[in-house]
Amino acid sequence: MLVSTIVLYFYVRNLLQGEIEEELRSTEARIETSINENGPMYQLPPVVEIEKVALLGTERLKDTLIFDPSQDELEEFRELTTYSDIKGKKYRITVRTLIVESEDILVAVVVSYLVIILLVFSFLFYFNKAWNQKLWHPFFENLEQMKRFSLTSDKPILFMDSEILEFSELNYEITALTDKVRSDYKNLKQYTEDVSHEMQTPLAIIQAKIDNIINGDHLNDAQFEHLTSIQKDIQRLTQINKRLTLLTKIENQQFSNIEKVDITHCVGSTIQNFNEISDKEIKYERDDVIWAEMDRYLAEVLCNNLLSNAIKYTTGNADIRVIASDKTLSIANHGIRALQHPENLYTRFYRESETIKSTGLGLAIVKRICDLYDFEVDYKYEKGMHTFSITFK
Numbered sequence: 152m153l154v155s156t157i158v159l160y161f162y163v164r165n166l167l168q169g170e171i172e173e174e175l176r177s178t179e180a181r182i183e184t185s186i187n188e189n190g191p192m193y194q195l196p197p198v199v200e201i202e203k204v205a206l207l208g209t210e211r212l213k214d215t216l217i218f219d220p221s222q223d224e225l226e227e228f229r230e231l232t233t234y235s236d237i238k239g240k241k242y243r244i245t246v247r248t249l250i251v252e253s254e255d256i257l258v259a260v261v262v263s264y265l266v267i268i269l270l271v272f273s274f275l276f277y278f279n280k281a282w283n284q285k286l287w288h289p290f291f292e293n294l295e296q297m298k299r300f301s302l303t304s305d306k307p308i309l310f311m312d313s314e315i316l317e318f319s320e321l322n323y324e325i326t327a328l329t330d331k332v333r334s335d336y337k338n339l340k341q342y343t344e345d346v347s348h349e350m351q352t353p354l355a356i357i358q359a360k361i362d363n364i365i366n367g368d369h370l371n372d373a374q375f376e377h378l379t380s381i382q383k384d385i386q387r388l389t390q391i392n393k394r395l396t397l398l399t400k401i402e403n404q405q406f407s408n409i410e411k412v413d414i415t416h417c418v419g420s421t422i423q424n425f426n427e428i429s430d431k432e433i434k435y436e437r438d439d440v441i442w443a444e445m446d447r448y449l450a451e452v453l454c455n456n457l458l459s460n461a462i463k464y465t466t467g468n469a470d471i472r473v474i475a476s477d478k479t480l481s482i483a484n485h486g487i488r489a490l491q492h493p494e495n496l497y498t499r500f501y502r503e504s505e506t507i508k509s510t511g512l513g514l515a516i517v518k519r520i521c522d523l524y525d526f527e528v529d530y531k532y533e534k535g536m537h538t539f540s541i542t543f544k
Contacts, residue, residue: 152264160260164253168229171250172212175231178246186237197228200245207234207241217247227252289313293322300329302336303403340403347396354389358382394512397452398499401519406446414441414450414543415475421454422473431462431471438476443543445524453520456513457482457539464537472536481540489532496530517541 182201186192192201197217211232219226228247235242289311296308308329310322361382365375400406415437422433443450461471461484469485490496497518500511517539521528527542 152268156260156264159264160257163260164256167251167256171229171248172231174248175212175229175246178248179231179233179244182244182246183235183237186235186242198247202243202245204234204241204243207236208232208243210234214250215247286315289315290318293318293325297325302333303405305333336403340399343396343399347392350392351389354385354392358385358389361385391512394516398512398516398519401449401516401523404523406449406523408446408448409444410447412443412445412447412450414443414454414480415439417450418454418458418473418475418480421451421458425458425462429462431465431468433458433462433471433473435473436475438474439478441475441478441480441543443524443526445520449520449523453517453541456517457541460513460539461537478544479540479542481538483536483538485535486532486537487535490530490537493530493532497528 178199182193182199186201193199194201211230213230215228215230216225217228218224227250229250230245230247232243232245235244290313292311296310300308308326310326313319313322361378364370365378365382370378419435419437422435425431425433457480458471458473461482464486465471465484466487467485472481472483474481474483497514499515502511518528520526521541525544527544529540529542531538531540
């Protein structure tokens with residue numbers, strides 16, 4: 152566009168200059184004809200001037216500036232001066248005409264091109280926008296369908312047909328992929344549930360048999376200690392099985408029964424239950440009632456795991472402090488030193504110390520529950536106290 156603007160400018164200027172020279176010669180020819188026919192020598196200075204001269208000169212064609220009283224400024228004229236011998240008399244004929252200034256030509260060309268560019272751009276913009284919207288509409292509709300895809304739902308993905316071959320192939324491959332993923336998920340889920348269910352019965356039977364042996368009369372001290380150790384391992388295995396199953400269900404978002412739960416009441420009930428089986432004193436300060444939109448069973452699990460963790464890891468006979476205030480639940484227990492690797496607190500099977508036997512899954516479950524409902528969980532160690540805080544949004 153830039154190069155064509157320059158070319159057009161010079162082309163239009165030369166074209167106008169040629170037309171002006173043609174007009175000047177045409178006027179000069181009419182004047183000679185009029186003089187030859189004994190017509191009046193019409194003059195209109197500075198446009199037309201006719202003078203008798205003694206000698207003939209050479210023709211001149213040039214540009215000149217002449218004052219224009221109507222515009223009160225100098226204007227550029229094209230001037231043609233010729234000499235003619237008519238009926239034995241010599242004449243100098245000068246004709247002038249106003250020409251279009253180069254600046255005016257340039258402005259006209261630039262403005263014209265700007266208008267054309269604007270029109271072309273507007274047309275192409277709206278045309279391409281409309282065309283692209285039509286072209287990409289099936290893609291974005293199918294993208295929304297993919298965003299709503301859920302492994303737990305049996306509802307198939309209904310893709311919009313498209314005339315674009317690539318989109319059609321993409322729809323086919325995504326449909327095959329989602330069907331395969333959903334099938335694999337169902338098989339894995341069924342396998343997990345079957346294993347968890349089938350393990351419960353043998354473990355319960357083993358536990359019952361060991362109880363019967365322990366309660367018998369023919370055990371020595373060594374046998375009693377071995378059986379007691381086996382019994383604890385079986386109980387721990389049962390806990391691990393239950394908690395891993397719970398974690399799997401949480402991560403698969405199988406808890407869809409959302410209701411308004413009074414967290415402060417849930418904490419109070421949990422504390423009452425622990426007071427019956429634990430010698431640790433739990434001090435509960437409730438400044439506000441905390442409500443949360445979540446599954447009630449998971450709320451109980453959340454409170455139980457936090458309090459169980461505090462009771463398990465508190466040192467000495469120090470009190471456990473539970474504070475409910477301003478949508479935040481804080482549970483603090485006494486500790487000799489800060490954790491060496493607090494970043495691993497919510498990792499499965501992580502234990503800071505092997506002296507306390509635990510599954511290592513309690514805080515991992517707490518973290519998954521908070522992530523599920525977008526709660527904020529925080530840990531800090533200050534003034535000899537381990538404090539876990541959960542902010543319920």
